[in-house]
Amino acid sequence: MVEYFSAALYSSAAWPEGFPRQVAAAFDSAARQLVLDWEMPGYDVVPEAKSVRYVPAQDQDKETARPVTQRRALYRETLAQCVLLVLHQLFTADEYGILDSVALNGFVDAHDPATGRQAHIFLATVMAQRTVFTSLHLEQVDPVSCLTDALRGQLATRPDQLISVRPSRKPEDVGDHVVAHGGDEEPDLYDMDPIAFESLVADPFRAMGMQAVTTQRSNDGGVDQDALDPTPIRGGKIVVQVKRYRSTVPPTAVRDLYGTVQDVGANKGVLVTTSGFGPGSRTFARGKPLELIQGTELVDLLHRHGLRGRLGEGGRSSAVQPTPSAPASAPDDYNVLGMTWTGNVALDVCALVCRGNRVLSEEHFVFFNNPQTPDGSVCAASAQAPDKAAIRVSFDALPQEADRLVLVAAVDPEANPDADLSGFTDACIRLLDPARSELGRLDVSDGRSGEMALVLGSFRRRPNGDWDFVLGGKGYVEGLAQLVQEYGIEVE
Numbered sequence: 001m002v003e004y005f006s007a008a009l010y011s012s013a014a015w016p017e018g019f020p021r022q023v024a025a026a027f028d029s030a031a032r033q034l035v036l037d038w039e040m041p042g043y044d045v046v047p048e049a050k051s052v053r054y055v056p057a058q059d060q061d062k063e064t065a066r067p068v069t070q071r072r073a074l075y076r077e078t079l080a081q082c083v084l085l086v087l088h089q090l091f092t093a094d095e096y097g098i099l100d101s102v103a104l105n106g107f108v109d110a111h112d113p114a115t116g117r118q119a120h121i122f123l124a125t126v127m128a129q130r131t132v133f134t135s136l137h138l139e140q141v142d143p144v145s146c147l148t149d150a151l152r153g154q155l156a157t158r159p160d161q162l163i164s165v166r167p168s169r170k171p172e173d174v175g176d177h178v179v180a181h182g183g184d185e186e187p188d189l190y191d192m193d194p195i196a197f198e199s200l201v202a203d204p205f206r207a208m209g210m211q212a213v214t215t216q217r218s219n220d221g222g223v224d225q226d227a228l229d230p231t232p233i234r235g236g237k238i239v240v241q242v243k244r245y246r247s248t249v250p251p252t253a254v255r256d257l258y259g260t261v262q263d264v265g266a267n268k269g270v271l272v273t274t275s276g277f278g279p280g281s282r283t284f285a286r287g288k289p290l291e292l293i294q295g296t297e298l299v300d301l302l303h304r305h306g307l308r309g310r311l312g313e314g315g316r317s318s319a320v321q322p323t324p325s326a327p328a329s330a331p332d333d334y335n336v337l338g339m340t341w342t343g344n345v346a347l348d349v350c351a352l353v354c355r356g357n358r359v360l361s362e363e364h365f366v367f368f369n370n371p372q373t374p375d376g377s378v379c380a381a382s383a384q385a386p387d388k389a390a391i392r393v394s395f396d397a398l399p400q401e402a403d404r405l406v407l408v409a410a411v412d413p414e415a416n417p418d419a420d421l422s423g424f425t426d427a428c429i430r431l432l433d434p435a436r437s438e439l440g441r442l443d444v445s446d447g448r449s450g451e452m453a454l455v456l457g458s459f460r461r462r463p464n465g466d467w468d469f470v471l472g473g474k475g476y477v478e479g480l481a482q483l484v485q486e487y488g489i490e491v492e
Helices: 002-010 068-093 143-150 194-207 251-264 279-285 295-304 480-486
Strands: 023-028 033-039 049-055 060-065 101-111 118-129 179-181 211-217 222-229 236-243 268-273 290-293 335-342 347-355 378-381 389-393 404-411 425-432 438-443 453-461 467-471
Touching (some): 002 023, 002 033, 002 194, 033 068, 068 118, 068 143, 194 236, 236 251, 251 279, 251 290, 268 295, 290 295, 335 404, 389 404, 404 480
Parallel strands (some): 236 268
Antiparallel strands (some): 023 033, 049 060, 211 222, 335 389, 347 404
């Protein structure tokens, strides 16, 4: 009950941007009553200025102060409107008549004037019966009078001075089953109770208007959920899998999800994890009805819907690294490899740092979802005309065990679903210095009809430490996934 009605509040589009959404709630099944504490906006929601006028002679804006009594009255009205809106949304969401009443306490998170400590200060409270509330014509009421007279609630007379009211009933009075979202004390997703974690992950889907139901649990920390998006055209059945991992999710999990999507005839599969995904998983998912949400994205998704969660003590999973646009500690001595070609085919140009024909690790495969190696010696760069793609590399900073830097190009199946490499002609690699001055050109093979990926060539370390370029030309009809498999990256 608590999760359902909390989702009803979170999914509402009626709340102004920036309004808080912190809630603690409990359900009294015997009394059929929902008891909740809901955070209200602070006094600063009502501007101090009543109007602003531009004075041309002084070239400045002149503010007219809002009278204190008017500001206080507007704030009280805002608080009353918030209370009525919460009650309206809860009773509207109660399609099956589960609630006989709602006990609602509105608070602000502020310094208590009496103790100086941060506390929840209650500025409004009401116990509203369904029969009474649903008989109201809200579009015609005065919010303050409606709250204090018709509903017999309480509203602080001096909310600007944090003069509090006493709630008649609080969630903790119901029992131990209090669910809270949106507070400053964010739960560690790794340490949460499994059932609470499952429900928390389902909340954003409910907040987006979907129906989310937990279907099964597995021994590997995974959770399966079915979500139904009722939106016409783009909606449909979505299979959601949750992996509470600390290490990188293996590609097998992504393949298994894709198989489930096909088996049940779902429109889409979503894999959510507290850790991260390697290039093999990203490559397999590309062009398929799959969405991969790593730990940092999960935390951001929770926060955007008024929910709370963190990854460990530092707030970030050790397995998930930030994705900077450029390496913070990239070596100063580097070259830019600019790629040019004719034809309108859109290509992804990628790099593999290898020993022989094996990539050092998945993190040493630089592509659209992994823009740099761990040491920053190779990273994606912005292309400047005439180049259509660019890779930045510091050859001297490459790992000692690496003896090859392999450059490949692959058709982007999303941008060019019907294309192949026959449109990849007159291609070359331009060797540039840091100032983007051209040092030389390296010709590469044209693409061929039916092929979706191509090895452009490789830079190879010689015994004396120099790097020579060796022309490639091998093509792959199954695209990038087939290519990287040959270099030791698990995709299928």
